[in-house]
Each structure stands twice: as structure tokens, then as C-alpha cells.
Amino acid sequence: MSRARVARRIAAAAAYGGGGIGLVGVGFAGILLTEAKLAEHTLNTLQGDPPHADGVYGRAFAADADAEPLVLAVLGDSTAAGFGVTRGRDTPGALLAGGIASMAERPVRLSVAAANGATSKDLERQVDLALQTVPDVVLIMIGANDVTQRVKLTASVRMLGTAIRRLRSAGAEVVVGTCPDLGTIEPVRPPLRWLARRASRQLAAAQTIAVVESDARSVSLGDLLGAEFSGRPEMFASDRYHPSAQGYATAAMAMLPSLCAALDIWPEGTAEERPDAFRGEGVLPVAQAAAEAAGRGGTEVAGAAVLGAESGPRGRWALLKHRRRRHLPDGPPEGVAEPSADDARSGNSHSVGADAGST
Numbered sequence: 001m002s003r004a005r006v007a008r009r010i011a012a013a014a015a016y017g018g019g020g021i022g023l024v025g026v027g028f029a030g031i032l033l034t035e036a037k038l039a040e041h042t043l044n045t046l047q048g049d050p051p052h053a054d055g056v057y058g059r060a061f062a063a064d065a066d067a068e069p070l071v072l073a074v075l076g077d078s079t080a081a082g083f084g085v086t087r088g089r090d091t092p093g094a095l096l097a098g099g100i101a102s103m104a105e106r107p108v109r110l111s112v113a114a115a116n117g118a119t120s121k122d123l124e125r126q127v128d129l130a131l132q133t134v135p136d137v138v139l140i141m142i143g144a145n146d147v148t149q150r151v152k153l154t155a156s157v158r159m160l161g162t163a164i165r166r167l168r169s170a171g172a173e174v175v176v177g178t179c180p181d182l183g184t185i186e187p188v189r190p191p192l193r194w195l196a197r198r199a200s201r202q203l204a205a206a207q208t209i210a211v212v213e214s215d216a217r218s219v220s221l222g223d224l225l226g227a228e229f230s231g232r233p234e235m236f237a238s239d240r241y242h243p244s245a246q247g248y249a250t251a252a253m254a255m256l257p258s259l260c261a262a263l264d265i266w267p268e269g270t271a272e273e274r275p276d277a278f279r280g281e282g283v284l285p286v287a288q289a290a291a292e293a294a295g296r297g298g299t300e301v302a303g304a305a306v307l308g309a310e311s312g313p314r315g316r317w318a319l320l321k322h323r324r325r326r327h328l329p330d331g332p333p334e335g336v337a338e339p340s341a342d343d344a345r346s347g348n349s350h351s352v353g354a355d356a357g358s359t
Helices: 003-015 026-040 091-104 120-131 146-148 153-167 191-213 222-227 245-262 285-292 341-346
Strands: 055-057 070-076 109-112 139-142 174-179 216-218 282-285 297-303 313-321
Touching: 070 091, 070 120, 091 109, 091 139, 091 245, 120 153, 139 153, 139 216, 139 245, 146 191, 153 174, 153 191, 174 191, 174 245, 191 216, 191 222, 191 285, 191 297, 191 313, 216 245, 245 297, 282 285, 285 297, 285 313
Parallel strands: 070 109, 070 139, 139 174, 174 216
Antiparallel strands: 055 109, 216 297, 282 313, 297 313
16 A cells, blocks of 8 residues: 555544554564663663753844744654754754744744653643643654554644644644654664654654644655664764764754745745746645655655635645755854753753753
């Protein structure tokens, strides 16, 4: 069965309350979990919590010194929180807040609700926290723990869709970084690695359908973290699972254009940003777009219309784009102190572009 058909089945079951579709089978899930637990004994497992990164970023980029900050909320698991680095400035939220501030020429207030070990079951709690900040845009990165903790795909996709709809109803734009490719984890060896890749890509494709149908946009992280991280240990933290500072920067560069586009601060009208059929971009049925995105990292999928209609004979229309990356701002602006590793671990960091004294 094609990835598009599998993704469509999972998303449909999630929408209508079905719960019988597993990952790739109970046997695989149990073996994968056992393999992961055995690997923990051979790796240098990271300890502690992700560094604190909440604060106001990018006042140095502001065209108006008194401009009200945009609010970016980050939800999801340990990767969304930046576990694996010691400085708040190296977390994906901090990197993206600085990037958005640079593009918008306006400060950005970052609020991180993501938590280590979170699955889609934790999104309800995280959305409650995020809504207290009245976010303009929300980034969600979730899915890896759903696979390893054997959360049913239908339940995972349903909970993600519910979270997105709550955020959209509150007026927030939403971008989802879909499930990463677990086939990149070195301790998981073939044939388990191939099965892990299959499971995570199935989830990523189904997530994409739910995202588009909830009026948000997705960015595929799976193949990005595979092709670009493969054979490059410097892209991983010491546990060889979570990204390093370089790894997070690579992922952040892939997501920044989509976050800026959601906020309408990306140069959509330029020839460079128009869909290019030679690059495989264009409008497709959402299931087909989701399947293609799951196999190519950094791909954005968002809702589209054809002749004024949002749906066709094969379901919702979606625009698939391989957005060109934008480099993130370099270093903290003049006058902003670089936090020490001890400060970052204790939660007293002020990240790239963060104003001293912000919380």
C-alpha cells in the first residue's frame, strides 16, 4: 500500500474516531522499545533539563523601538525544547525567535511549553499554557515519542488536530514540524532501523494531512534530519539521539521560512518563492503532498485552492513547496551579554537577541 493511502487511512480514522491502526505492528513496536532501552546502557545519556530560553528577542532589529513584540510559543517534545544543548541561545525556539525578529524588524517574545518525553497526549496541557501568552504563531514539534511509546497513530493524529484547532480558534498561526526520521538513530540497527523509518514517515504523512485539514501548515523534518545528519556526529548531542547546536540550527533554518510565511512576513511575491514545477512544487491532493513531503525534509505543505475550490475529487488541495532556507542572525546583538553554560543550565540565560533582564 502506498504511503499516501496509508496516511489517508490513518487521518480518516483519526477524524472519525477509529483507533485500530497501529504503527507497523505490535511486535515491531515492542522490539523497537526493547532495542531503545538496551541502547541506553551503551550511550552517554544526557541528564538534566533543556536550557531556559524564554524572553524577548531582537530589539536590535526593530524598526520601532517601542513596537509590541510578536509572540512565538513552542510546543512539543525534548527536541522542541532544545534538549541536548547547554545554552538557551542554541535552542530552536531562540534561533527562530531571532530569525523572525530579523525578518519582521520587530521584537519577538518567546514562550516554550515543550517538555522532555512529551507525546501528543501532552499537547492539551501545553496548549493551555501557550494560550495564556496570546501567541501570534505557534510551532509544534511532536511525534518521535509517540512512535517509541507505542501511541496509536490514529490517537496521535487526532490529538494533534485538536491542539491545532484550539490554537487557530484563538487566532494563532500554527506550523508543525512533523515526526523526524527515527531511522537516523545509530543505536537502532537494521532491520529495525528500516522499520523505524517506515513508522515515523507514516506518522509524519498522517500528521501533515491533519495539519492541512486544521488550517495550518507543516514542515517535514524526517529526511532533513536523515540525509544531512547521516555520518556527521557533530550534528548530534553526546547521546547520539538529540541534535547538537549545529543540528538545531539546521532544523531551524528549514522551519524559519514557513513561520515567517504564516506571519505574512516572507517575500512570497518574488520569482524565487513562486512554486517551481521543476523542483517538484505545486498543488496536489493533500494525501499525495503529505506522502511526498515525508520523504523530503524541509518541505512545507499548506492548504490551497484550485479554481476557488479547496477540495477536489481526491480530497483537500495542498500546496507543496521546498522553501529556500534563510540563514539565522549571527550572535547576540551589541550590548547583549552571552550567557555562560552554568547560567543556561540554571535557567538564567538570555539567548541570541534576548534583552538582559527579560524572563
